Amino acid sequence: MRERYDRPVATREPNPAPSAAPQACCSPSAPRDEPRATAVPGIVPLTPVTQPARHANTGDTAGMVRLDGGAFRMGSDYEHAYVEDGEGPVREVTLDPFWIDATSVTVAQFATFIADTGYQTEAERFGWSFVFHLHLPRKFADKLAKNASVPGVPWWRAVPGAKWDRPFGVNSNVKDRPDHPVTHVSFNDACAYAHWAGKRLPTEAEWEYAARADTSGQNFPWGDQLEPRGRHRMNVFQGRFPDHDTAADGFVGTCPVTAFKPNAFGLHNLLGNVWEWTADWFSATWHTEDCERTRINPIGPVPHDETDRDGNPGSDGDASKPYGGFTHKVQKGGSYLCHASYCHRYRLGARTANTPDSSTTNNGFRCVRDENV
Numbered sequence: 489m490r491e492r493y494d495r496p497v498a499t500r501e502p503n504p505a506p507s508a509a510p511q512a513c514c515s516p517s518a519p520r521d522e523p524r525a526t527a528v529p530g531i532v533p534l535t536p537v538t539q540p541a542r543h544a545n546t547g548d549t550a551g552m553v554r555l556d557g558g559a560f561r562m563g564s565d566y567e568h569a570y571v572e573d574g575e576g577p578v579r580e581v582t583l584d585p586f587w588i589d590a591t592s593v594t595v596a597q598f599a600t601f602i603a604d605t606g607y608q609t610e611a612e613r614f615g616w617s618f619v620f621h622l623h624l625p626r627k628f629a630d631k632l633a634k635n636a637s638v639p640g641v642p643w644w645r646a647v648p649g650a651k652w653d654r655p656f657g658v659n660s661n662v663k664d665r666p667d668h669p670v671t672h673v674s675f676n677d678a679c680a681y682a683h684w685a686g687k688r689l690p691t692e693a694e695w696e697y698a699a700r701a702d703t704s705g706q707n708f709p710w711g712d713q714l715e716p717r718g719r720h721r722m723n724v725f726q727g728r729f730p731d732h733d734t735a736a737d738g739f740v741g742t743c744p745v746t747a748f749k750p751n752a753f754g755l756h757n758l759l760g761n762v763w764e765w766t767a768d769w770f771s772a773t774w775h776t777e778d779c780e781r782t783r784i785n786p787i788g789p790v791p792h793d794e795t796d797r798d799g800n801p802g803s804d805g806d807a808s809k810p811y812g813g814f815t816h817k818v819q820k821g822g823s824y825l826c827h828a829s830y831c832h833r834y835r836l837g838a839r840t841a842n843t844p845d846s847s848t849t850n851n852g853f854r855c856v857r858d859e860n861v
């Protein structure tokens with residue numbers, strides 16, 4: 489029998505050590521200064537980490553949906569949940585109203601941001617990004633397997649020149665996909681876009697509340713079945729992971745951001761397609777403490793060198809380390825690479841994390857904004 493974990497376990501130390509990051513599943517991370525990529529859980533980011541905005545209310549609400557907030561049940565106690573990721577306990581969380589993008593930020597929207605600001609993404613500055621091997625010509629993928637793959641997740645390749653508008657390397661482009669989610673964006677890149685747009689990244693709680701759309705205790709917005717009545721409701725992986733994707737859902741790789749029916753809040757593709765960054769540092773245990781800051785408008789752990797919603801410095805983690813020793817940011821929703829046989833994190837309560845400077849072909853983001861005050 490699986491261990492029960494639905495009772496909150498209080499964190500007793502005043503400065504609990506940050507929990508280790510989840511096992512790299514479909515989102516690898518690697519030291520950015522090494523041309524040879526190696527997955528190292530807990531690596532310190534190479535570039536400074538942007539503190540995500542805690543408030544933003546100037547962005548255009550076109551393409552956004554206003555949500556009432558209030559109380560909802562967050563997390564999962566599903567019997568096959570990844571307990572070690574901190575999916576549980578299921579807890580009541582209360583949020584203020586906010587606006588959220590109905591879709592992931594698209595390639596076309598990101599192109600406008602780049603044209604307007606000249607911003608250089610981290611993938612560009614580092615000169616490479618992670619690409620799933622099936623997106624590459626076989627010979628090229630095999631060649632890169634020697635010194636540009638990641639132990640434990642060998643289907644990733646560190647591809648020179650891969651970036652948001654060259655998603656599969658220098659010979660690719662995005663002409664056929666303006667309405668696909670932008671990919672190869674790091675956490676820092678996502679924060680830069682949000683700032684430009686007058687918005688901010690959602691907290692994990694905001695993201696999950698929006699994705700659940702008033703359903704609690706379910707794995708998916710449409711119920712508990714992956715493919716109800718045999719119908720595909722999101723873009724994930726079918727076939728034999730990682731070598732053969734039958735694309736029974738219609739898509740290998742990303743799909744247009746509105747390709748599947750929206751949830752009851754009118755929001756598209758929160759599950760599947762691309763992992764979405766949230767503002768929160770990852771901890772598998774921070775939220776197990778039942779207290780005001782983990783239950784009312786929670787923003788995840790706040791280390792000593794960052795500030796909370798009131799502008800006060802935090803005290804989570806190890807005060808002697810940058811960012812309190814937290815190394816990974818929470819990502820939600822799963823991606824087109826999730827498959828029941830390997831990583832079933834395409835569920836509402838599931839979570840993963842990656843280092844803030846990591847970028848891949850299966851990660852994107854969407855933004856939120858506060859109400860006018």
Ligand SMILES: [Ca+2]
Nearest residue numbers: 723724737739
């Ligand atoms: Ca698919």
Ligand SMILES: [Cu+2]
Nearest residue numbers: 514826831833
């Ligand atoms: Cu996955």
